[in-house]
Amino acid sequence: MIRLILISILLLFSLLAIFRAPANILWYVAILVTEFCWIFFLLTGLLVCWKFGSSQYYTISTMIGLVAMAIYLVPIWQAFRLARTLDDDLEAVLGSKGTTAFAFRPLQMITGINAKKVPYSVMTYDKAHELVLDFYPAAGSGKRPCIVVVHGGSWAAGDSRQLPELNSELAKAGYHVASINYRLAPKHNYPAPLEDVQTALDYLTARAPELNIDTTRFVILGRSAGGEIALSAAYTLHDERIKAVICFYGPTDMVWGYENPTSPLVLDSRKIMEEYLGGTLDEKRDLYIHSSATETVTTKTPPTLLVFAENDPLVSPRHGNRLSVKLKAQGIKHFELYLPWGTHGFDYTLNGPGGQISTYTVKRFLEAVLEE
Helix, strand or coil, X not given: CHHHHHHHHHHHHHHHHCCCCCCHHHHHHHHHHHHCHHHHHHHHHHHHHCCCCCCCCHHHXXXXXXXXXHHHCHHHHHHHHHHHHHHHHHHHHHCCCCCCCCCCCCCHHHHCCCCCCCCCEEEEEECCCCEEEEEECCCCCCCEEEEEEEXXXXXXXXXXXXXXXXXXXXXXXXXXXXXECCCCCCCCCCCHHHHHHHHHHHHHHHCHHHHCEEEEEEEXXXXXXXXXXXXXXXHHCCCCCEEEEEEECCCCCHHHHHHCCCCCCCCCHHHHHHHHHCCCCCCCHHHHHHCCHXXXXXXXXXXXXXXXXXXXXXXXXXXXXXXXXXXHHCCCCEEEEEECCCCCCHXXXXXXXXXXXXXXXXXXXXXXXXXX
């Protein structure tokens, strides 16, 4: 009976690789299930092979276990399928062939665990608001582009140390990385974070000679709430230094997002948006519109990379679809990456299927847009 119960629990967990998490705690489990799927596969396999106790439920528990093991392989199988066509899809949009390795390597899920981290320096870029950034120097010599990373956290939490693995990977690939902190809601409302991005750009530009930054090639990268900030900064600051923007699972249409809220079992999205924008949609409609990338796209919008997860219970992947329609209408170079197995925060590890595919895509995108 114990064996049956344990295997049944693992079967239920495996379903998070196919379906969207219905509650907040299960969202965290979904990240582990999809990006560390090989561990759950092996754990289930051990239980299937473990013969103990009464044989009454042995056959049924074995069958359940085999089904769970098959489902745990779904992220790996889907990553393979996506990787097979990814290069051609990227080349069709970006117009250049990549120089990086194959997009998904299963062994990296194990061998990449102890990847070397790049040391960073902490710098105060805004003394008035006591804001700091973490600067990761690029590998190589000469002036290099700089990626400004904006963290997530519902505009009210998080910091520059959030999901730092990509910072090191990009630095090793030859890009400076500045992961910034910004003023948080509800104490500070929109557009305060955009102003902080502008201040960070000015600070990095002022220190460019000593940091070896190419001030003509900045890219803004944001996750979740930081994705909205990154898009808004790139689309509304009209700063010629910003050559491209990358959004990981960020809301792109704040009006639509307010009218179609997240399940309250996962997140009170309306309350979060009200605290960020200073009121309800009826009270602050102009700010909801101005903070929506879908409403601020122009013919001068910089190239855009959109990365979304189809099983995201916090930010609907339809945000990506809605922005893509507007980018196409304006003729803006952009690429959409959708992970059919992924959930919000899939890049918690860069070694999982989602982490590998997205990192590869980011590098390809940067190679293309920064060489122009």
